[in-house]
Amino acid sequence: MVQPGDNPAERPKAAVMEDVAELAGVSAMTVSRVLNTPEKVRPETRARVLAAVRELDYRPNSAARVLVTGRSGALGVVSFDTILFGPASTLYGIERAARENGYLVSIASLPALTRRSIAEGVDRLRSQSVDGVIVIAPHESAGEGLRHLPAGLPVVDVGGAKDVPVPVAAVDQHAGAVRATRHLLSLGHRTVWHLAGPPNWVESSGRLKGWREALEAEGREVPVPMVGDWTAHSGYEIGKRLAREDGMTAVFAANDHMAMGLLRALREVGRRVPEDVSVVGFDDVPEAAYFWPPLTTVRQNFGEVGRLAFQLLLDRIGGVEGDTRRLVEPELVVRESTGMSS
Amino acid sequence: MVQPGDNPAERPKAAVMEDVAELAGVSAMTVSRVLNTPEKVRPETRARVLAAVRELDYRPNSAARVLVTGRSGALGVVSFDTILFGPASTLYGIERAARENGYLVSIASLPALTRRSIAEGVDRLRSQSVDGVIVIAPHESAGEGLRHLPAGLPVVDVGGAKDVPVPVAAVDQHAGAVRATRHLLSLGHRTVWHLAGPPNWVESSGRLKGWREALEAEGREVPVPMVGDWTAHSGYEIGKRLAREDGMTAVFAANDHMAMGLLRALREVGRRVPEDVSVVGFDDVPEAAYFWPPLTTVRQNFGEVGRLAFQLLLDRIGGVEGDTRRLVEPELVVRESTGMSS
DNA sequence: TTCCTGAGTGTTTGCGATAACAAGTGATGG
């Protein structure tokens, strides 16, 4: 038996369950019970054990626990472009929900958005024994990547395409685009142009479709959409072309940053917003209210999406089946970049 | 011995090392060696084992490995406000560096920035057996939180105050502020006003100090700094007051979003930028070039900070001692929001 | 021949926790 003192080196190794047990005068099993099912231990014993835990600053070793229980209390998030407002906010929502439920979050950000790298990200997380994985990869290729998953690993997708074979939490992009478009039509504009997001992004398609259908439902002409890449820069470049279009009085931009670039392009060619052209964005980034002019946009509650995704995953981990699809309603925020058609 | 088929239920349990060993006709130890020290195994044996690994889609169980080796190949990040551009970018930089080095990242975001919650975040990560922790908590109170750390856990701080008792990776805020201020003075402005960040944030103090010292070094009058909270909203509110100041021709805002609010406030009272007032921001958020006018600002290379922080942590894990302090130089990006004093 | 060397492989043990089962206590009831 190794006694304290046998070892001349004075490295204060972290206490283990046995140490706590010894100090409290019980068996290790009782310590385990105090930590996991306290109601099964006599109050006095429990108190003694807890005192010992505090005195030794004992922390259960999660690796050992994982090994025997098969559950880690950690979930993984596979994501792309966590610097963007949307993914970052979603991640934050997930993290908060996880924390409140005693879960820890590991992240695997992707170098690129391909089936391969998604599968690889899931794998890296799986090898860390996460209890489940949330994928934030709003690209149509994600569906592919999610089709060949290790069996038995609960996976939830955020903002996924329709055919994703796992539960999905997302903002209703279509509804948001419809709202934005109708808002512009209701101000008297003959039709609405669209500054779309990059192809094959789930949000791009959803917003494009919503915009088109809203126009068609009213029998309006559907202009050719212009395609950007989410950046203010692309909004600016495209905006310069768009600004030359005759009769263009209303634009629905697929996100706020492109709308920002567009605003600048319009200003540079002397088209006033909202007097000459109305602009609607999408996202409601915190600074949208301070654009010039303050941007009318569609607010997405990313935090709520994160919370829903976590809840779905928790259900899955708990054994609930079924390919659920949970949608969050976006909200139109009217500011000063939209006005009556003149 | 349990044979495949003993169990009527057809749950395809994940393969373990023993399964691979059996299929390859070797012992489990040899499999372990193939995975960890391949050069110690005869090539033919190695090939047989690797084939078996692939056939069974075997993944080592990291919990078991952690238990026996004491190292997890995961690091933790404690952070606050991961939605903001700075922390999000830093986190991304860390994640990328970690991935390239085979590390996984767990995050513990803080509900508030206090000594208590920092300590708690570190604890949550420690209980997951991370090999080390990076703290992104640019608040002066972080120093306190870092003073009482579990012994033996390598910790690195990002953007920390001077007295933080652990290695630090950060952008040289002071130098950035000096550069911004000198730039304005060099344009002929008599002095420079400052729209500061919230008190007790490391960045706020660093930028404030740099600004003040740059003015003092030239013997200029030092106006009373106005204090915001990083948001465009606060920049706008304060900007409305600032705009009434007589003789105010140059402002250094402590971040781009406050500068954005300031730009709007100036416009509203009819002061032109840069003709009447010059404005410099800090951060160079991707959309800064599309502000109206395009914002002169100080670019921080957050990705580089993340990389350095990871490197420092890796050194620490490897046993390197010493309280290193690694600074990244910021860069002044001149755009159109600054001009000669009229 | 005998011994040694070292590359390659196998066996045993233990990391720290929990599951499953065992056992001790006192109370209950027939």
Added chain:
DNA sequence: CCATCACTTGTTATCGCAAACACTCAGGAA
């Protein structure tokens, strides 16, 4: 007065892997 039960606590086995040590077998040195 003893069987039985509920409650509390202890004992043993096990999770999957790697460290430490043991073994085998060639080829070369003595």
